[in-house]
Amino acid sequence: MAATAEHLKFDTARTGATSQVILLIAPSESTAKGIESYLRNAGHPIRCAWVTDMEDVENALRAGTPDLLICAETVAGVALKDVLELGRRLMPDLPVVVLTSHATPEDTVAALAAGASDLVSDEDLRHLRHLELVVLRELGKHRHLRELRSTRQRLAAFESRHQQLVAGTKDAVAHIQEGILAEVNPAFAQLLGYDNPADLSALPLMDLIAEDFQPKVKEHLKLLRRGKNDNKPLECCLIARDGRRVAINARVSESIVDGEHQIEMLIRAESPAADTAVTTTTVAAPAHGRLAYFDALAAAIAAAGQHKDKRAAVLVAVDDFAGTEERLGLHDAVQAVDQCLEWLQARIGPHDQLFRFSTNEIACILVRPTMPEIVEFGEAIIRDIGKQIFNTAGHEAQLSLTVAAYPFTGSEQAAVLTAELVRDARKLSAKGGNQFANVGPSAKSSLDEVEDARKAALVKKALMDNRLKLAYQSIASLEGDTRQHFDVLVRIVDENGAELHASEFIRAAEKHNLVGAIDRWVTARALKVQSKREGAQDASSLFIKLSEDTLKDAESFVAWFAEQVKGRPLKPGELVFELRELVVQNHIRKARMLTKSLTELGAQIAVEHFGIGSNSAQMLEHIPMQFIKFHQSFTANFNDKELHKKMVTLMEIAKGKRIRIIVSHVEDANVMARLWQMGVNFIQGYHVQEPEVVLLSADVR
Template identity: 55%
Template sequence: MVGNPPAQNPATVTNTVILVASDSENTAKRIESHMRNAGHPVRVAWATTIEEIEDALSEGFFDLLLCAQGLQHAPLPDVVGLCSKLNPDLPVLLLADQYSDNATLQALASGARDQVSYEDDRHMRHLELICLRELSNHQNLRELKTARARLQDFESRHNELLASSVDAVAQIQEGILATVNPAFAQLLGYASEEDLISLPLMDLVSAESQAKIKEHLKLLNKGKAKKGPVEFNLLKEGGAKASVVAQIEQNRINGETFIELTIRPERRTKPGNSGGDGTSGRVAFLDALGEKLTAPHTQCSAAVFIAVDAHDSFEERLGFHDAEEAFVHLIEWTRTRLTPQDQLFRVSTGELALLVERKDLAELEKFCDSYCRESRQQIFATKNHEAQVSVSIAAHPYQETEQALNIANETIRAVRKLVSSGGKQHLIIGATAQNSVEERVESEKAEQIKKALEENRMRLSYQSIASLEGDTRQHYDVLLRMVDEGGTELTASDFIHSAEKFGLMRDLDRWVINRVLKLIEKRKSADVGSSVFVKVSEETLKDPEGFIAWLAEAVKARPLKADELVFEFQELRLQNHIRKAKSLTKSLREMGAYVAIEHFGVGTGSLQMLEHIPANYVKFHPDFTRNFNDKEQFKKMSQLMEAAKQRSMKTIVSHVEDANVMARLWQMGVNYIQGFQVQEPEVVQLTADPRG
């Protein structure tokens, strides 16, 4: 067989998803089974057509694609072309019934990476090794791209810092100015840095200094130059001389040697004694805050404390004098960010206090966030150092009823806590902020949900519901997930409350049901039948006519078969809308869907609920499992189980995480169980097999 061997120690395969395009789902299952039995925890998704492959690649993240030979609705050249468009780095392998050299040549000519086969155990082992090789290469490529992106980001930030530096900096290659920053151009009186690029350095050095600079550069190339600054004269654009003291060093980037010339400006601000920076102290701050509290205000007024992170280390690194000078520069920079109404106070060696007014809490948050970020980008030049400072900020929006000293104490404690926990953070505190922040967080989550729906970043996870009676039919509970913009997968509990608050549950319900209907359609030829349980929100329950009309249209092309789709409703929600619930569940049963009552047993009329709602399943509230050894709970559960059995309703117990509990549930006659003792939820992308 042709093919490069895998690396001797292939990278560990974790959280890997392989997409198999083939006519038979059994092929995908066989590959997944072989890989897992070989110790590789991969998940395999299955697709049959080029459209399904496109949907999967658009919505999910895959590490490898195997395309079956001769697939009518997904020819290999079309699949390779689609991958080049949607995911250029995704490796594609040709999957053949029987291995042949000609097929390998055709695969490579089509743009695939190699050919594999599943005709026997020997070829399955070959498939495993080739997959590991491609997965390892794919992982290395991703890491290389990440490293390149970080390097590009570093270079970009370096250039930004260079451009914003108060030091005049020039880089010289082979005697020619290759790069200068705005401060260097300003020092020599040039309007733009571009006017200096490509000029010989010696053309900018005055005649009396040229011999000195030439000798210094010669010694620098030989590695014999003395360390320390060099005093000489440069020529300004008009010919006037500029006396400078420069640090001249030799550096290398990407293997190329260059000379860097750095000229630090003379000190513009001399640190003095306490209060020499023009700011007042703590008493003045408290007096000013007290006056603010007695005056009416319509905007968001706040006390803001700014603390230099790790100030002791900062002072030890720079020295007492330079640390003070750097802090004075920070104060000067802070003044440029304040409005005429804002007030600034220096309350300790490394802490500032502000009294600010902003339009609203969002503007205050924006001010704190931008100050925190942009202060880290500044370079404060002192006599002997170039200092960068990181700060932490605590802001306390205040009301007239609060006390000045309490506000100051709470805010200074908050900012010092931020410093001790690592710094580089900002926080809005106080009762006003808390309520507003919570509202804003909920609103932001709602926007994230809308965007995730638009960008197909919702995912379905499936958890098995296991039969205790030997039922061969597969049962799965659908769990909703959302992938945020950073790639982190969130469970429903992280965002459902926001969806309910902002009226998004109807859209989420229908998105989930649409996906499940596609899954059911895809599984129609599966060897084993399955039932998929879908949770339905209160928002949908309150509009039975609209939901039934929508569902009827969704299943028009393929009517539902008995027990393949089960809608779950929480008991308390059914109880709150009993008439609508009766109408909705009746219509669902007529359409071929089944109904389940979940969180069953906690309502005041659980037994009566069984009379009103013709459910097929009842799923007990998790409290029954958590308090399984409680005699009263056990007795109530037994009574409810008996009532359900009398009505031919199947019983499900969830959150089963203990083998002993599972055994006792079997003795009680429970039909199905669900929980981590059975199977953890797994996320899949448009796969025909809910198990992933």
């Protein structure tokens, strides 16, 4: 399997880049192997995924994996018109190329007329060279189309947001084309005494300019067109609807919109002094500085026991501030945080206090009647910040926040409390942020519990949306076995497309009783993979890890598995279920029943992490198994004489029972050579091969 054309991409850690993917619909795997081999030998990092029916084609297109689709004419039950229609519906930019054994001009014309991008053949080297050039052309075209579509979507989103900003800002904005007002916002209309901005559309700009200022305005616009006005502001008077003169100081700029020159006139709104007075009298001004925060927190902790209300220290961190600085510039990024502080200031209560803790962090001391109200405040901040747009000198910015609250009772020390609060808030923010958490001993839930709950929800959603994928690590034979053996690894793809390895979510899944569902998903997917590979040239064995939860629920799992294999009985060696030795040791009766039942249904059994239990030799006598996989400590301490002696003893017992031996975590060529001399059957580890994302016909994503 490791060498088949079904691999779509390798981990970027090993190759440094992601291969482009060709989805090939063909009756034989050898066709995919031949094309992939030719293209890769020609220096192109391209992988071919072989599929045989429309179901797999639809799954692949829905997942958006392929960069090119090649459809052979000879696939039973697959019509070119159906493939083209499916492509137009699910991936309209995806090029489709027809593969034929004998290409003629008439065939090419027919394929192009049907909607295909071209017709190719793999008959000989001359045709393969033509196929290579067509593939490169279509992959390049597809990449450009995707970039164009993405750019258009971003542009549309930007234009929509810009229009919303212009409509909602207090600054007066007018767009002028060829001397005519093309568009004005409500603030501009209000400035001149108009209720409806549409009343100003299509009016000549000069009709709104006071007569004595018209020559000055014309000269300013002329210099602007020539690029010689040096960004000087335009000072003049406009004529309002009631005839009064309105003095303005406008920034005038020029741009190209839909191929037409457009002038934008921006008149900044002035903040009325009265508004400032109201703000300062109704909301306490923020005290700037960390020292002021510590003094206020110490006083609040000392007074906490004298009141019935609930109090908490809160840290609000701007997520990915380094990225914000890169996008906006150093000055504008700080301006955005300043405006965020003002936004928070307007949301806190009369007894709350606000402090600038650091460049991108704001500290609060909150006082609320109940703890749920503190939680509600934090969650509302996270929810509402996404709706805010902060206008800096040169940008409009949106921010993402992480909010951590540390409720206190009066016995805490300000420095210790703050250290834990800051550590947990920054940890949350570094993991993506945009969330609220209670921290500290008196919090409703600890940071770890919050994180586990978040990951459990992610796992549950991924199971519902079928957003899991399989990866495989090669188990290499030291005896020349032609069957390919792989450890099956599971990964979750989150809603942003990022992959999470099992180590990142399995603990949360175990705590929230989801690991059994993962076991069944992996087993069902592995069965589908093997059924899809019936036409493959190389037989394979997939090793599937079963959890303790599944072992405890052995009867139910066996009944479920029996239903899964009823329609297609397993072929010898296709599936090998792995159980950890210590788990088996703790549930020996269940393990005997499970392993016996799975063996009767055609599966094989492996015991992994072997050799560290108290009764390893006895387990070889009582549990039916075909493989043992030694615990990694045997490899890590390979030169330890006592451990090596124990390994040799267990190997001799296993070999007497015709149990094959796997040694994992092999990182050294000398160790590998000595294992071969000892008679080990299989090895795996990074010295052999790193885990691959191997997406087979049933796993195309």
